[in-house]
Amino acid sequence: xxxxxxxxxxxxxxxxxxxxxxxxxxxxxxxxxxxxxxxxxxxxxxxxxxxxxxxxxxxxxxxxxxxxxxxxxxxxxxxxxxxxxxxxxxxxxxxxxxxxxxxxxxxxxxxxxxxxxxxxxxxxxxxxxxxxxxxxxxxxxxxxxxxxxxxxxxxxxxxxxxxxxxxxxxxxxxxxxxxxxxxxxxxxxxxxxxxxxxxxxxxxxxxxxxxxxxxxxxxxxxxxxxxxxxxxxxxxxxxxxxxxxxxxxxxxxxxxxxxxxxxxxxxxxxxxxxxxxxxxxxxxxxxxxxxxxxxxxxxxxxxxxxxxxxxxxxxxxxxxxxxxxxxxxxxxxxxxxxxxxxxxxxxxxxxxxxxxxxxxxxxxxxxxxxxxxxxxxxxxxxxxxxxxxxxxxxxxxxxxxxxxxxxxxxxxxxxxxxxxxxxxxxxxxxxxxxxxxxxxxxxxxxxxxxxxxxxxxxxxxxxxxxxxxxxxxxx
DNA sequence: CTGGGGATGGGGCCC
DNA sequence: GGGGCCCCATCCCCA
Numbered sequence: 408x409x410x411x412x413x414x415x416x417x418x419x420x421x422x423x424x425x426x427x428x429x430x431x432x433x434x435x436x437x438x439x440x441x442x443x444x445x446x447x448x449x450x451x452x453x454x455x456x457x458x459x460x461x462x463x464x465x466x467x468x469x470x471x472x473x474x475x476x477x478x479x480x481x482x483x484x485x486x487x488x489x490x491x492x493x494x495x496x497x498x499x500x501x502x503x504x505x506x507x508x509x510x511x512x513x514x515x516x517x518x519x520x521x522x523x524x525x526x527x528x529x530x531x532x533x534x535x536x537x538x539x540x541x542x543x544x545x546x547x548x549x550x551x552x553x554x555x556x557x558x559x560x561x562x563x564x565x566x567x568x569x570x571x572x573x574x575x576x577x578x579x580x581x582x583x584x585x586x587x588x589x590x591x592x593x594x595x596x597x598x599x600x601x602x603x604x605x606x607x608x609x610x611x612x613x614x615x616x617x618x619x620x621x622x623x624x625x626x627x628x629x630x631x632x633x634x635x636x637x638x639x640x641x642x643x644x645x646x647x648x649x650x651x652x653x654x655x656x657x658x659x660x661x662x663x664x665x666x667x668x669x670x671x672x673x674x675x676x677x678x679x680x681x682x683x684x685x686x687x688x689x690x691x692x693x694x695x696x697x698x699x700x701x702x703x704x705x706x707x708x709x710x711x712x713x714x715x716x717x718x719x720x721x722x723x724x725x726x727x728x729x730x731x732x733x734x735x736x737x738x739x740x741x742x743x744x745x746x747x748x749x750x751x752x753x754x755x756x757x758x759x760x761x762x763x764x765x766x767x768x769x770x771x772x773x774x775x776x777x778x779x780x781x782x783x784x785x786x787x788x789x790x791x792x793x794x795x796x797x798x799x800x801x802x803x804x805x806x807x808x809x810x811x812x813x814x815x816x817x818x819x820x821x822x823x824x825x826x827x828x829x830x831x832x833x834x835x836x837x838x839x840x841x842x843x844x845x846x847x848x849x850x851x852x853x854x855x856x857x858x859x860x861x862x863x864x865x866x867x868x869x870x871x872x873x874x875x876x877x878x879x880x881x882x
Numbered sequence: 883c884t885g886g887g888g889a890t891g892g893g894g895c896c897c
Numbered sequence: 898g899g900g901g902c903c904c905c906a907t908c909c910c911c912a
Contacts, residue, residue, distance in 0.1 A: 741898050749892070769901060770891070777889075
């Protein structure tokens with residue numbers, strides 16, 4: 408076979424034994440040949456795996472044995488790449504790997520994908536598969552899972568993403584050449600997922616399982632869905648700072664971004680008084696919309712799963728509640744409800760002084776006491792202990808802190824707006840909703856009472872399922 | 883560039 | 898189940 412020409416990636420070959428001058432030429436596009444060959448090779452390997460032919464690698468997952476080919480695993484998984492490259496040189500030796508961090512069912516999905524390119528994702532297994540893929544360092548699978556989640560949730564609020572989401576939401580299985588770092592997807596069948604609302608993925612809070620790492624954030628995949636780089640504790644969402652408002656009840660910047668934006672948030676907060684009415688209306692409207700979406704989110708929340716972990720000494724089952732969004736489990740449902748806020752992005756507790764919102768009342772209280780009440784009896788400048796007598800409260804915008812008399816004199820009284828709690832009770836009283844005598848607004852408590860700011864209880868069904876929570880117990 | 887402190891967020895658990 | 902406290906991790910700011 409002679410190489411005739413090269414058209415980019417697709418090389419055209421002429422069948423040998425034929426005259427190019429006398430007979431019609433028969434051209435073979437090697438791209439098609441390659442695809443067919445890869446497909447056939449994969450089928451053969453998969454058959455060999457199922458028949459346990461030439462399998463030189465044993466993988467034990469929670470007691471269930473899987474047989475596979477080390478070269479295939481090596482090519483598909485960063486974890487196995489590392490494991491096998493560190494293993495014994497003797498290629499004749501069988502390699503064993505043991506996992507307890509994911510279930511055999513999950514590994515079956517992973518293994519099937521490796522050998523077929525078909526990823527059998529469902530709304531019930533996608534989180535576990537993504538977690539396992541993260542563990543096994545299979546970025547392509549992670550991306551498929553992420554896209555699956557995104558599409559399932561119909562996250563897009565942008566018109567230009569609607570089409571993509573629609574096409575993806577119809578897809579239940581993702582296909583790819585095994586080991587390929589591509590995110591091409593094909594429709595394989597109807598989607599079994601009832602898409603949760605957008606806010607779920609718009610949330611970018613910390614992920615206890617940490618199943619989305621840097622790689623995932625870096626690879627936005629061919630779908631073009633934008634993600635933001637974030638802290639190692641990843642986020643499911645893709646949200647830019649610009650689209651969020653710290654005053655938003657669903658203010659959900661990813662961990663790092665959120666903190667990076669803290670300064671900006673503070674600036675915005677400090678400038679909030681200057682915002683015009685139009686902006687207020689916009690914020691209010693956006694808040695209402697997001698609150699509605701939050702309600703929708705809770706209404707369609709994946710079921711809260713009560714799980715039975717290991718048994719205690721008395722052979723009594725240890726009940727734990729599994730987060731439907733991550734692998735985290737907690738002992739109490741109330742704790743899970745609290746934990747869910749880091750996924751939903753709920754921030755039901757706004758500070759009335761700076762409009763910053765918090766996920767917990769105690770955080771709001773701590774913030775308020777520290778920032779706005781100057782509860783710390785420590786001089787901000789020299790850090791010495793101060794009392795009501797030896798120090799004064801200094802106001803700086805909505806911030807209050809204490810300074811000792813010496814530091815105040817050193818800095819100069821004229822430059823610092825002086826205040827003291829004993830002299831001015833209006834703000835703490837107003838903000839704390841204490842029996843203040845202030846006008847109108849003073850009747851507000853420091854935690855917002857707007858209905859749309861407080862998400863209702865999910866009321867999710869409780870499902871009992873047997874899981875191994877040994878890893879969680881270690882946390 | 884680095885270390886310390888402050889602010890914030892999240893988990894465990896007690897009341 | 899909610900409130901609250903404690904602890905720890907992370908990030909940002911600043912000296």
